[in-house]
Amino acid sequence: MGKSLNILVILGSFVICGLLIFQSVWLIDTWKLRNEAFDNQVIKALRQVAQKISEVNKTELPKSNLIQKNDSHYAVNVNSPLDANILEDFLMREFDDASLNTIFEYAIYDCTNDSLKYVNYCNLSTGPENFDRSENLPRFNDLIYYFVVNFPQRESYVINDIKWNVLFSIFTIFAVLTFLYSMWVIMRQKKVTDLQTDFINNMTHEFKTPISSIKIASSVLLENVNIKTDKRLSQYAGIIKDQNERLNMQVEKVLNIARLEKDKFKLNFEKIELNEFIDDIVVSERIKFVNENGQLTFESKCDIAYIKADKLHLTNVLSNILDNALKYCDSNPKVIVRLTNRKNNYQISVTDNGIGIEKDNYKKIFDKFYRVSTGNVHNVKGFGLGLYYVLNICEAHHWKMDIDSTVDQGTTFKIEIPKSKEI
Ligand code: ADP
16 A cells, blocks of 8 residues: 555656646747737738838838837838828728737837827727827837837737636646645545554554463462452452453454554455354344343344355454444344345345434444544444454455444444355
């Protein structure tokens, strides 16, 4: 898990870097191309304007350098005096034909007082005219009869033209950020899970040594003649032995689950006859139910049901579910274990009359350490590991687990065991 997560993070980082580089290059290229296209459109339209002016003035256009460009300003060398009204009319028509739907300003060079006369601006767009008029358009010193055109909103016009590309880039960056955040959450979660597992592992191992010492000591105490003859002392020694065994079982349970995590468990498949097997478990568990004024019954709807499974794990699975049925019950527990023979599988179901589980929690209760709580107060003791273990074992056997519950009425846990032809 740790290794594959690291590989995933490294691969993910490469993909992200690649994606970001590709996205930036693509956006810059689109921006450049769109600017070039804008230039070409403008130059083509201005050529047409110059041509028309030369036809009106009956003059020849210069052979070279008809149009010069300085930043976003275009100077057109028409080689003859210009009339502002005619020029504006030509510019409007040509720019409109070229679909240059934006604002443009134009100025005509007046050689009598050696200055550019700012003439007018025109708006070919449908948008508002909120722009600052240029105070002075630049002069082109080597020309005499020329006019200058400027597009003050050229940049926003081009950006608007590539808005889908920009939006797509923003979306990609957003997706990348979401991915990075998820990675961070996963890594943090993994760290916490690793810490928890190590902690459980270490703690349970630490418990094992004192438990074995207590076991030996209590056996010695129980064998002692003086204690054997003293009823009260032998009762206390018995309690120490029983409680120590209980403690040992709890520690074993937790340790088994910690081992599950590290994939260290191996299934030891054996042939099992389910009627007999479940009946044995029900008989040994029944005493707990009787002590709580409850009932535990077994109903079988098939005569014989052979499966292959790990006996120890299947016993643990059923006793975990039965323990829960007893624990999560407010009234006298009435629990029925059923075995049904279905077309392709055998189904074991455990139905209780307990507090029930809300639908929202169906999945969560199988998570490690998850416990349904009411206001963070747990009336019933537990680690939140039982069903996690149950699900792991069922999955390892390729069994299907299902749950059906009604709050305040009860819960049914179902295990479907596929029939095997090999048995
Ligand atoms: P634990 O019992 O140690 O808390 P489990 O993994 O066995 O842990 O169960 C997880 C949670 O699922 C429990 O805390 C309980 O809230 C809920 N749960 C399990 N079995 C039942 C049941 N039969 N009826 C109601 N709630 C249950």
